[in-house]
Amino acid sequence: MSRRIQILRRATEVFERQGVNRTSIEDIANAVGIKREAIYYYFKSRADILLKIILPQSTSLVMGLGAIINSNLPAEEKLEAAIRNHLDRFNPNYLEMTVALREDHFLEDEGKAAELRGVWNEYTHLWTRLIEDGQEQGIFKPGLDARMVANGVLGMCNWMSRWYDPGKSIPIDKILDIFFTMVAHGIVDPGAKPPAAAKAPRRTRKAAAKD
Amino acid sequence: MSRRIQILRRATEVFERQGVNRTSIEDIANAVGIKREAIYYYFKSRADILLKIILPQSTSLVMGLGAIINSNLPAEEKLEAAIRNHLDRFNPNYLEMTVALREDHFLEDEGKAAELRGVWNEYTHLWTRLIEDGQEQGIFKPGLDARMVANGVLGMCNWMSRWYDPGKSIPIDKILDIFFTMVAHGIVDPGAKPPAAAKAPRRTRKAAAKD
DNA sequence: GGAATTTTTTACAGGGCCGTAAAAATCCTG
């Protein structure tokens, strides 16, 4: 393993364990076993390291989602594949994904920050397109704001960076099934007897607040 | 407005605008219009300020959710009320909620960090209970891991800290409707003709990856 | 108006961190 890859690997581990903002170049160097000034032989800056950890993940997500959208799968299978494309990145790249998503990164290098934002925006845009395509085909409910749906699904998946632990959580496949079921069909059992209140006129929020 | 409240208000604004970790005590003091040492007359530390911004939000979420769970509402209405309880906190407390949720906070004060974690854990636990109660009543699908469902819903809502902007986004009420529909009933239109491929045997992930 | 209280400023102490450049050490190749 080259020194450069090793540095990225160790940096990812320390970033994940103690937080990006509480990790210094010296912390990373100690984890590698060299002096911190040596890091600058391989990387331009601390932000450079962070970018080289995050960009491959976000770019790979975009590429994978683009391929799914351009495939001939039916919309519902595209939805499943898209969620899988996202969640599978947590296994084995759990560390990188956690570093990428757990904290909102305010990078000093405005050029790099813009590049990263661009990739994430593209990813959100593709997700929105997938939802819109399904709506146009009559598979997804047309009345839902596609961008909001996309944001919701992304939130559901990205928040895994706050709780997912491969050593403790249930397998990714199971999480995928649950999340897909939630998004596609919801958690309400269709065979359940609808409560009488469901047919009542929608109460105002103020009335609800009084309860 | 007392000076203390004013400091909290300004701190929240600066934290939201430039990120918690890139905000110094001096930044906050400048926003208030006093010297930074004066901050320590009102607050023990920087982490103390952060805690006093975040705890009211998380505590209020827990209290609100507890009341919903203990109400006599049917499960589906509890679900809607729970999402509303969460999203309504973004309006008007959008700034506080963003500060609380957008970045994972690694606090130096281990006691305070544990207290905060405890509140969030309680919140997640209550959400899991709400899902389980609905499952036991036959309203929610029983086969879904309640904790995972709760994590998914929380992710959907909490990720708003990354994209919601009251000046630009659609109103909270609309977002609530969309998120509730997604979680309760999913985005797939039940009247849509299921694609033939849906009845085919599930392809292996490896086969799917080949495409 | 003066004392008490509150608030702010001044001064101080201590520590951490980023990044550059040149020299030294190590490794590799012919």
Add this chain to the structure above:
DNA sequence: CAGGATTTTTACGGCCCTGTAAAAAATTCC
């Protein structure tokens, strides 16, 4: 083995930040 290339270490420069305590200023109250 010597020269070239790569990598690491040493030395340096600069800046930022947190928090404390005492003094000064401002405010409040009787």
